Amino acid sequence: MRKVLAVGSIFIALSLFPVAGQFSWVPPAGATGHEGQIVGGDNQTPIGNAAAVWQARGRPVARISRPDGQCGTGFMIDQDCLLTCAHVVEGQPAANLTAEFVYQDVTAPYQRSGNVCPGADAGCNPPEVWTTNTVQVISPSTAQDCAIIKLNLKNGQHAGDAYGNVTVRAGNPVVGEKVHVIGHPDGRCKEYSHDAAAVVIALADAGCGGAGWFSHGADTEGGSSGSPVFGEDGCVIGKHCAAAPGLPVRNCAIAITAIRGAVENKGCAFKDWSTPTTTEPSTWGTVKGLFR
Numbered sequence: 001m002r003k004v005l006a007v008g009s010i011f012i013a014l015s016l017f018p019v020a021g022q023f024s025w026v027p028p029a030g031a032t033g034h035e036g037q038i039v040g041g042d043n044q045t046p047i048g049n050a051a052a053v054w055q056a057r058g059r060p061v062a063r064i065s066r067p068d069g070q071c072g073t074g075f076m077i078d079q080d081c082l083l084t085c086a087h088v089v090e091g092q093p094a095a096n097l098t099a100e101f102v103y104q105d106v107t108a109p110y111q112r113s114g115n116v117c118p119g120a121d122a123g124c125n126p127p128e129v130w131t132t133n134t135v136q137v138i139s140p141s142t143a144q145d146c147a148i149i150k151l152n153l154k155n156g157q158h159a160g161d162a163y164g165n166v167t168v169r170a171g172n173p174v175v176g177e178k179v180h181v182i183g184h185p186d187g188r189c190k191e192y193s194h195d196a197a198a199v200v201i202a203l204a205d206a207g208c209g210g211a212g213w214f215s216h217g218a219d220t221e222g223g224s225s226g227s228p229v230f231g232e233d234g235c236v237i238g239k240h241c242a243a244a245p246g247l248p249v250r251n252c253a254i255a256i257t258a259i260r261g262a263v264e265n266k267g268c269a270f271k272d273w274s275t276p277t278t279t280e281p282s283t284w285g286t287v288k289g290l291f292r
Helices: 053-057 159-163 256-264
Strands: 001-006 010-016 045-046 059-063 071-076 081-084 097-101 129-139 148-151 167-168 179-183 191-193 201-202 214-215 228-231 234-241 249-255
Touching: 053 071, 053 179, 059 081, 071 159, 071 167, 097 159, 129 256, 148 256, 167 234, 179 234, 214 234, 234 256
Parallel strands: none
Antiparallel strands: 001 010, 045 191, 059 071, 059 097, 071 081, 081 148, 097 129, 129 148, 179 191, 179 228, 201 214, 214 249, 228 234, 234 249
16 A cells, blocks of 8 residues: 655655565655656556567566565576666665566466565466575665676576576667566566657656666556666667656666676676677577577
């Protein structure tokens, strides 16, 4: 249960009882302090309803669960490295964090799940759970809001080998380009967000935090924090973190180009898509935007 107060053009969500997917945190300068908002109509849909190529790109995306009933999202960028937002993990020891892959509705018709965090909705595939070895805050929630979770091996296998890693774009986002977001809004089973409003709105948006940040129009909610923001080319251009204040209604992401150096200094290497093509194979092992 939440009570929402309007303070000028900024909406602040006050949690009266624990709500899955909602965090108490201090956002980057200018952002609202809640993790996402609907831009126009809600066009988030279970990942099974997305085109096969987007289902494939969503394989490295996991729900991050904490024992206090809060959930976020992260995505694999290297064999053991899961990228997420600092506010998803701040104050949590590694033992408190699990990464849950393939937590999605796998039986047609694909329907939006309930919100069970921690735990699983019976309408979805039981999550494949990976434990955490270490958690490192790269930049706090008041700055670039970035953290790395390094996962333990499971049955001798790296998570990146099991689910693949996203590929990233070496260049910056482009205003007006289409975007796609895959994550676990409100702790639900994996969902895909894209519609006509889902574009890059502005670079260095002061309402998001300024330099290094951009605003976008994809629908998100609490629990979406840490979701990859894909460009139309299938490469990740940013990491969703928060909702922006004021109008136009929009959400905030930190650009990969802004955090790449700091992340790679921690031993986690991003994968570039160096040979873009106009054809998109449907198999996840070779699909553009996914590296295995």
